[in-house]
Amino acid sequence: MENDTVRLLWGPPAKPTRGPKPALSLERIAAAGVEIADAEGLGAVSMQKVAGLLDYTKMSLYRYVPGKAELVALMVESAVGEPPEAGTPLDWREQLTAWAGYLTESFTRHPWLLDATVGPRVLGxxxxxxxxRVVAALDGHGLTGPERMDAAVLLAGHVRSIAEQSRATGPGGSPEAELLTILGTLVHRNAERYPALAAAITEEGGRDNALDFGLDRILDGLAALIARRTGTA
Structure with missing residues (x-):
C-alpha cells in the first residue's frame, strides 16, 4: 500500500507492537533484497527468500515490511546511492554530466533498478x-520550473535507454558493437540499397560513444535555450 511505502521510506517506521524485541532493521532487510537481486535479478526476490537469507521466518519479516512492493521500494532506496554533490565549483553543464555518469554507474552496479524504477510510484x-540535483543545477538560468523538471526526465531517459541496451548485451558488451556485428554483413551485401548506412559503418572514429554523444546533444540543446532566455546567445 502507498501509505505503508511512504512510512517505510520517509519514517519514522512503526515499531512492531507484538512479539519479541525487534532484532532486524529495514536497512538489513533491504540489503538482503539487494544481494539477491544483484545475483539473480529482481524476479528472484521474495519475502521468503529474503527471510531465509537473514535466517528469519517469513512471518517475522512481515512485522517490518508489509509485502514485496514495499520491500522493492526499500531496495531501490538502498541501491540507488547518492548523486554527486551540488553547486560550485562546477557549472550547470558539468553538474549534469557528473549526474548522468553517477546514474549510469548505479544502473551498471544494479541492473535490476531498471525494472524496479518504472511507472508512477513513491520515491524515497x-x-x-x-x-x-538536476532542478537545482538549472535554477537561475532562465528555464521555467516545468522545463527544469522535463530536463531531468530527459536526462534520466537517455541514461536508462543506454543502460537497457548495455544490459541486453551482457557484462562488458557494447550495444553499438553488437549492432554493427548484426547489421554489418547485411548492409555491405546490400550497399547499393543502403549507401548511407554502408558509408557510416565503414567510417572510423566516434564509435561506442552513444551515452556521451546523446548527453552532449541534450546539454547543447539546453545551453542554446538558456542562451536565448538569458540574452547571451
Missing part, C-alpha cells in the same frame, strides 16, 4: 535528491 529521500 535518496531518489528525490537525484531529481533535486
Amino acid at each position: 529521500p535518496r531518489e528525490l535528491t537525484w531529481l533535486e
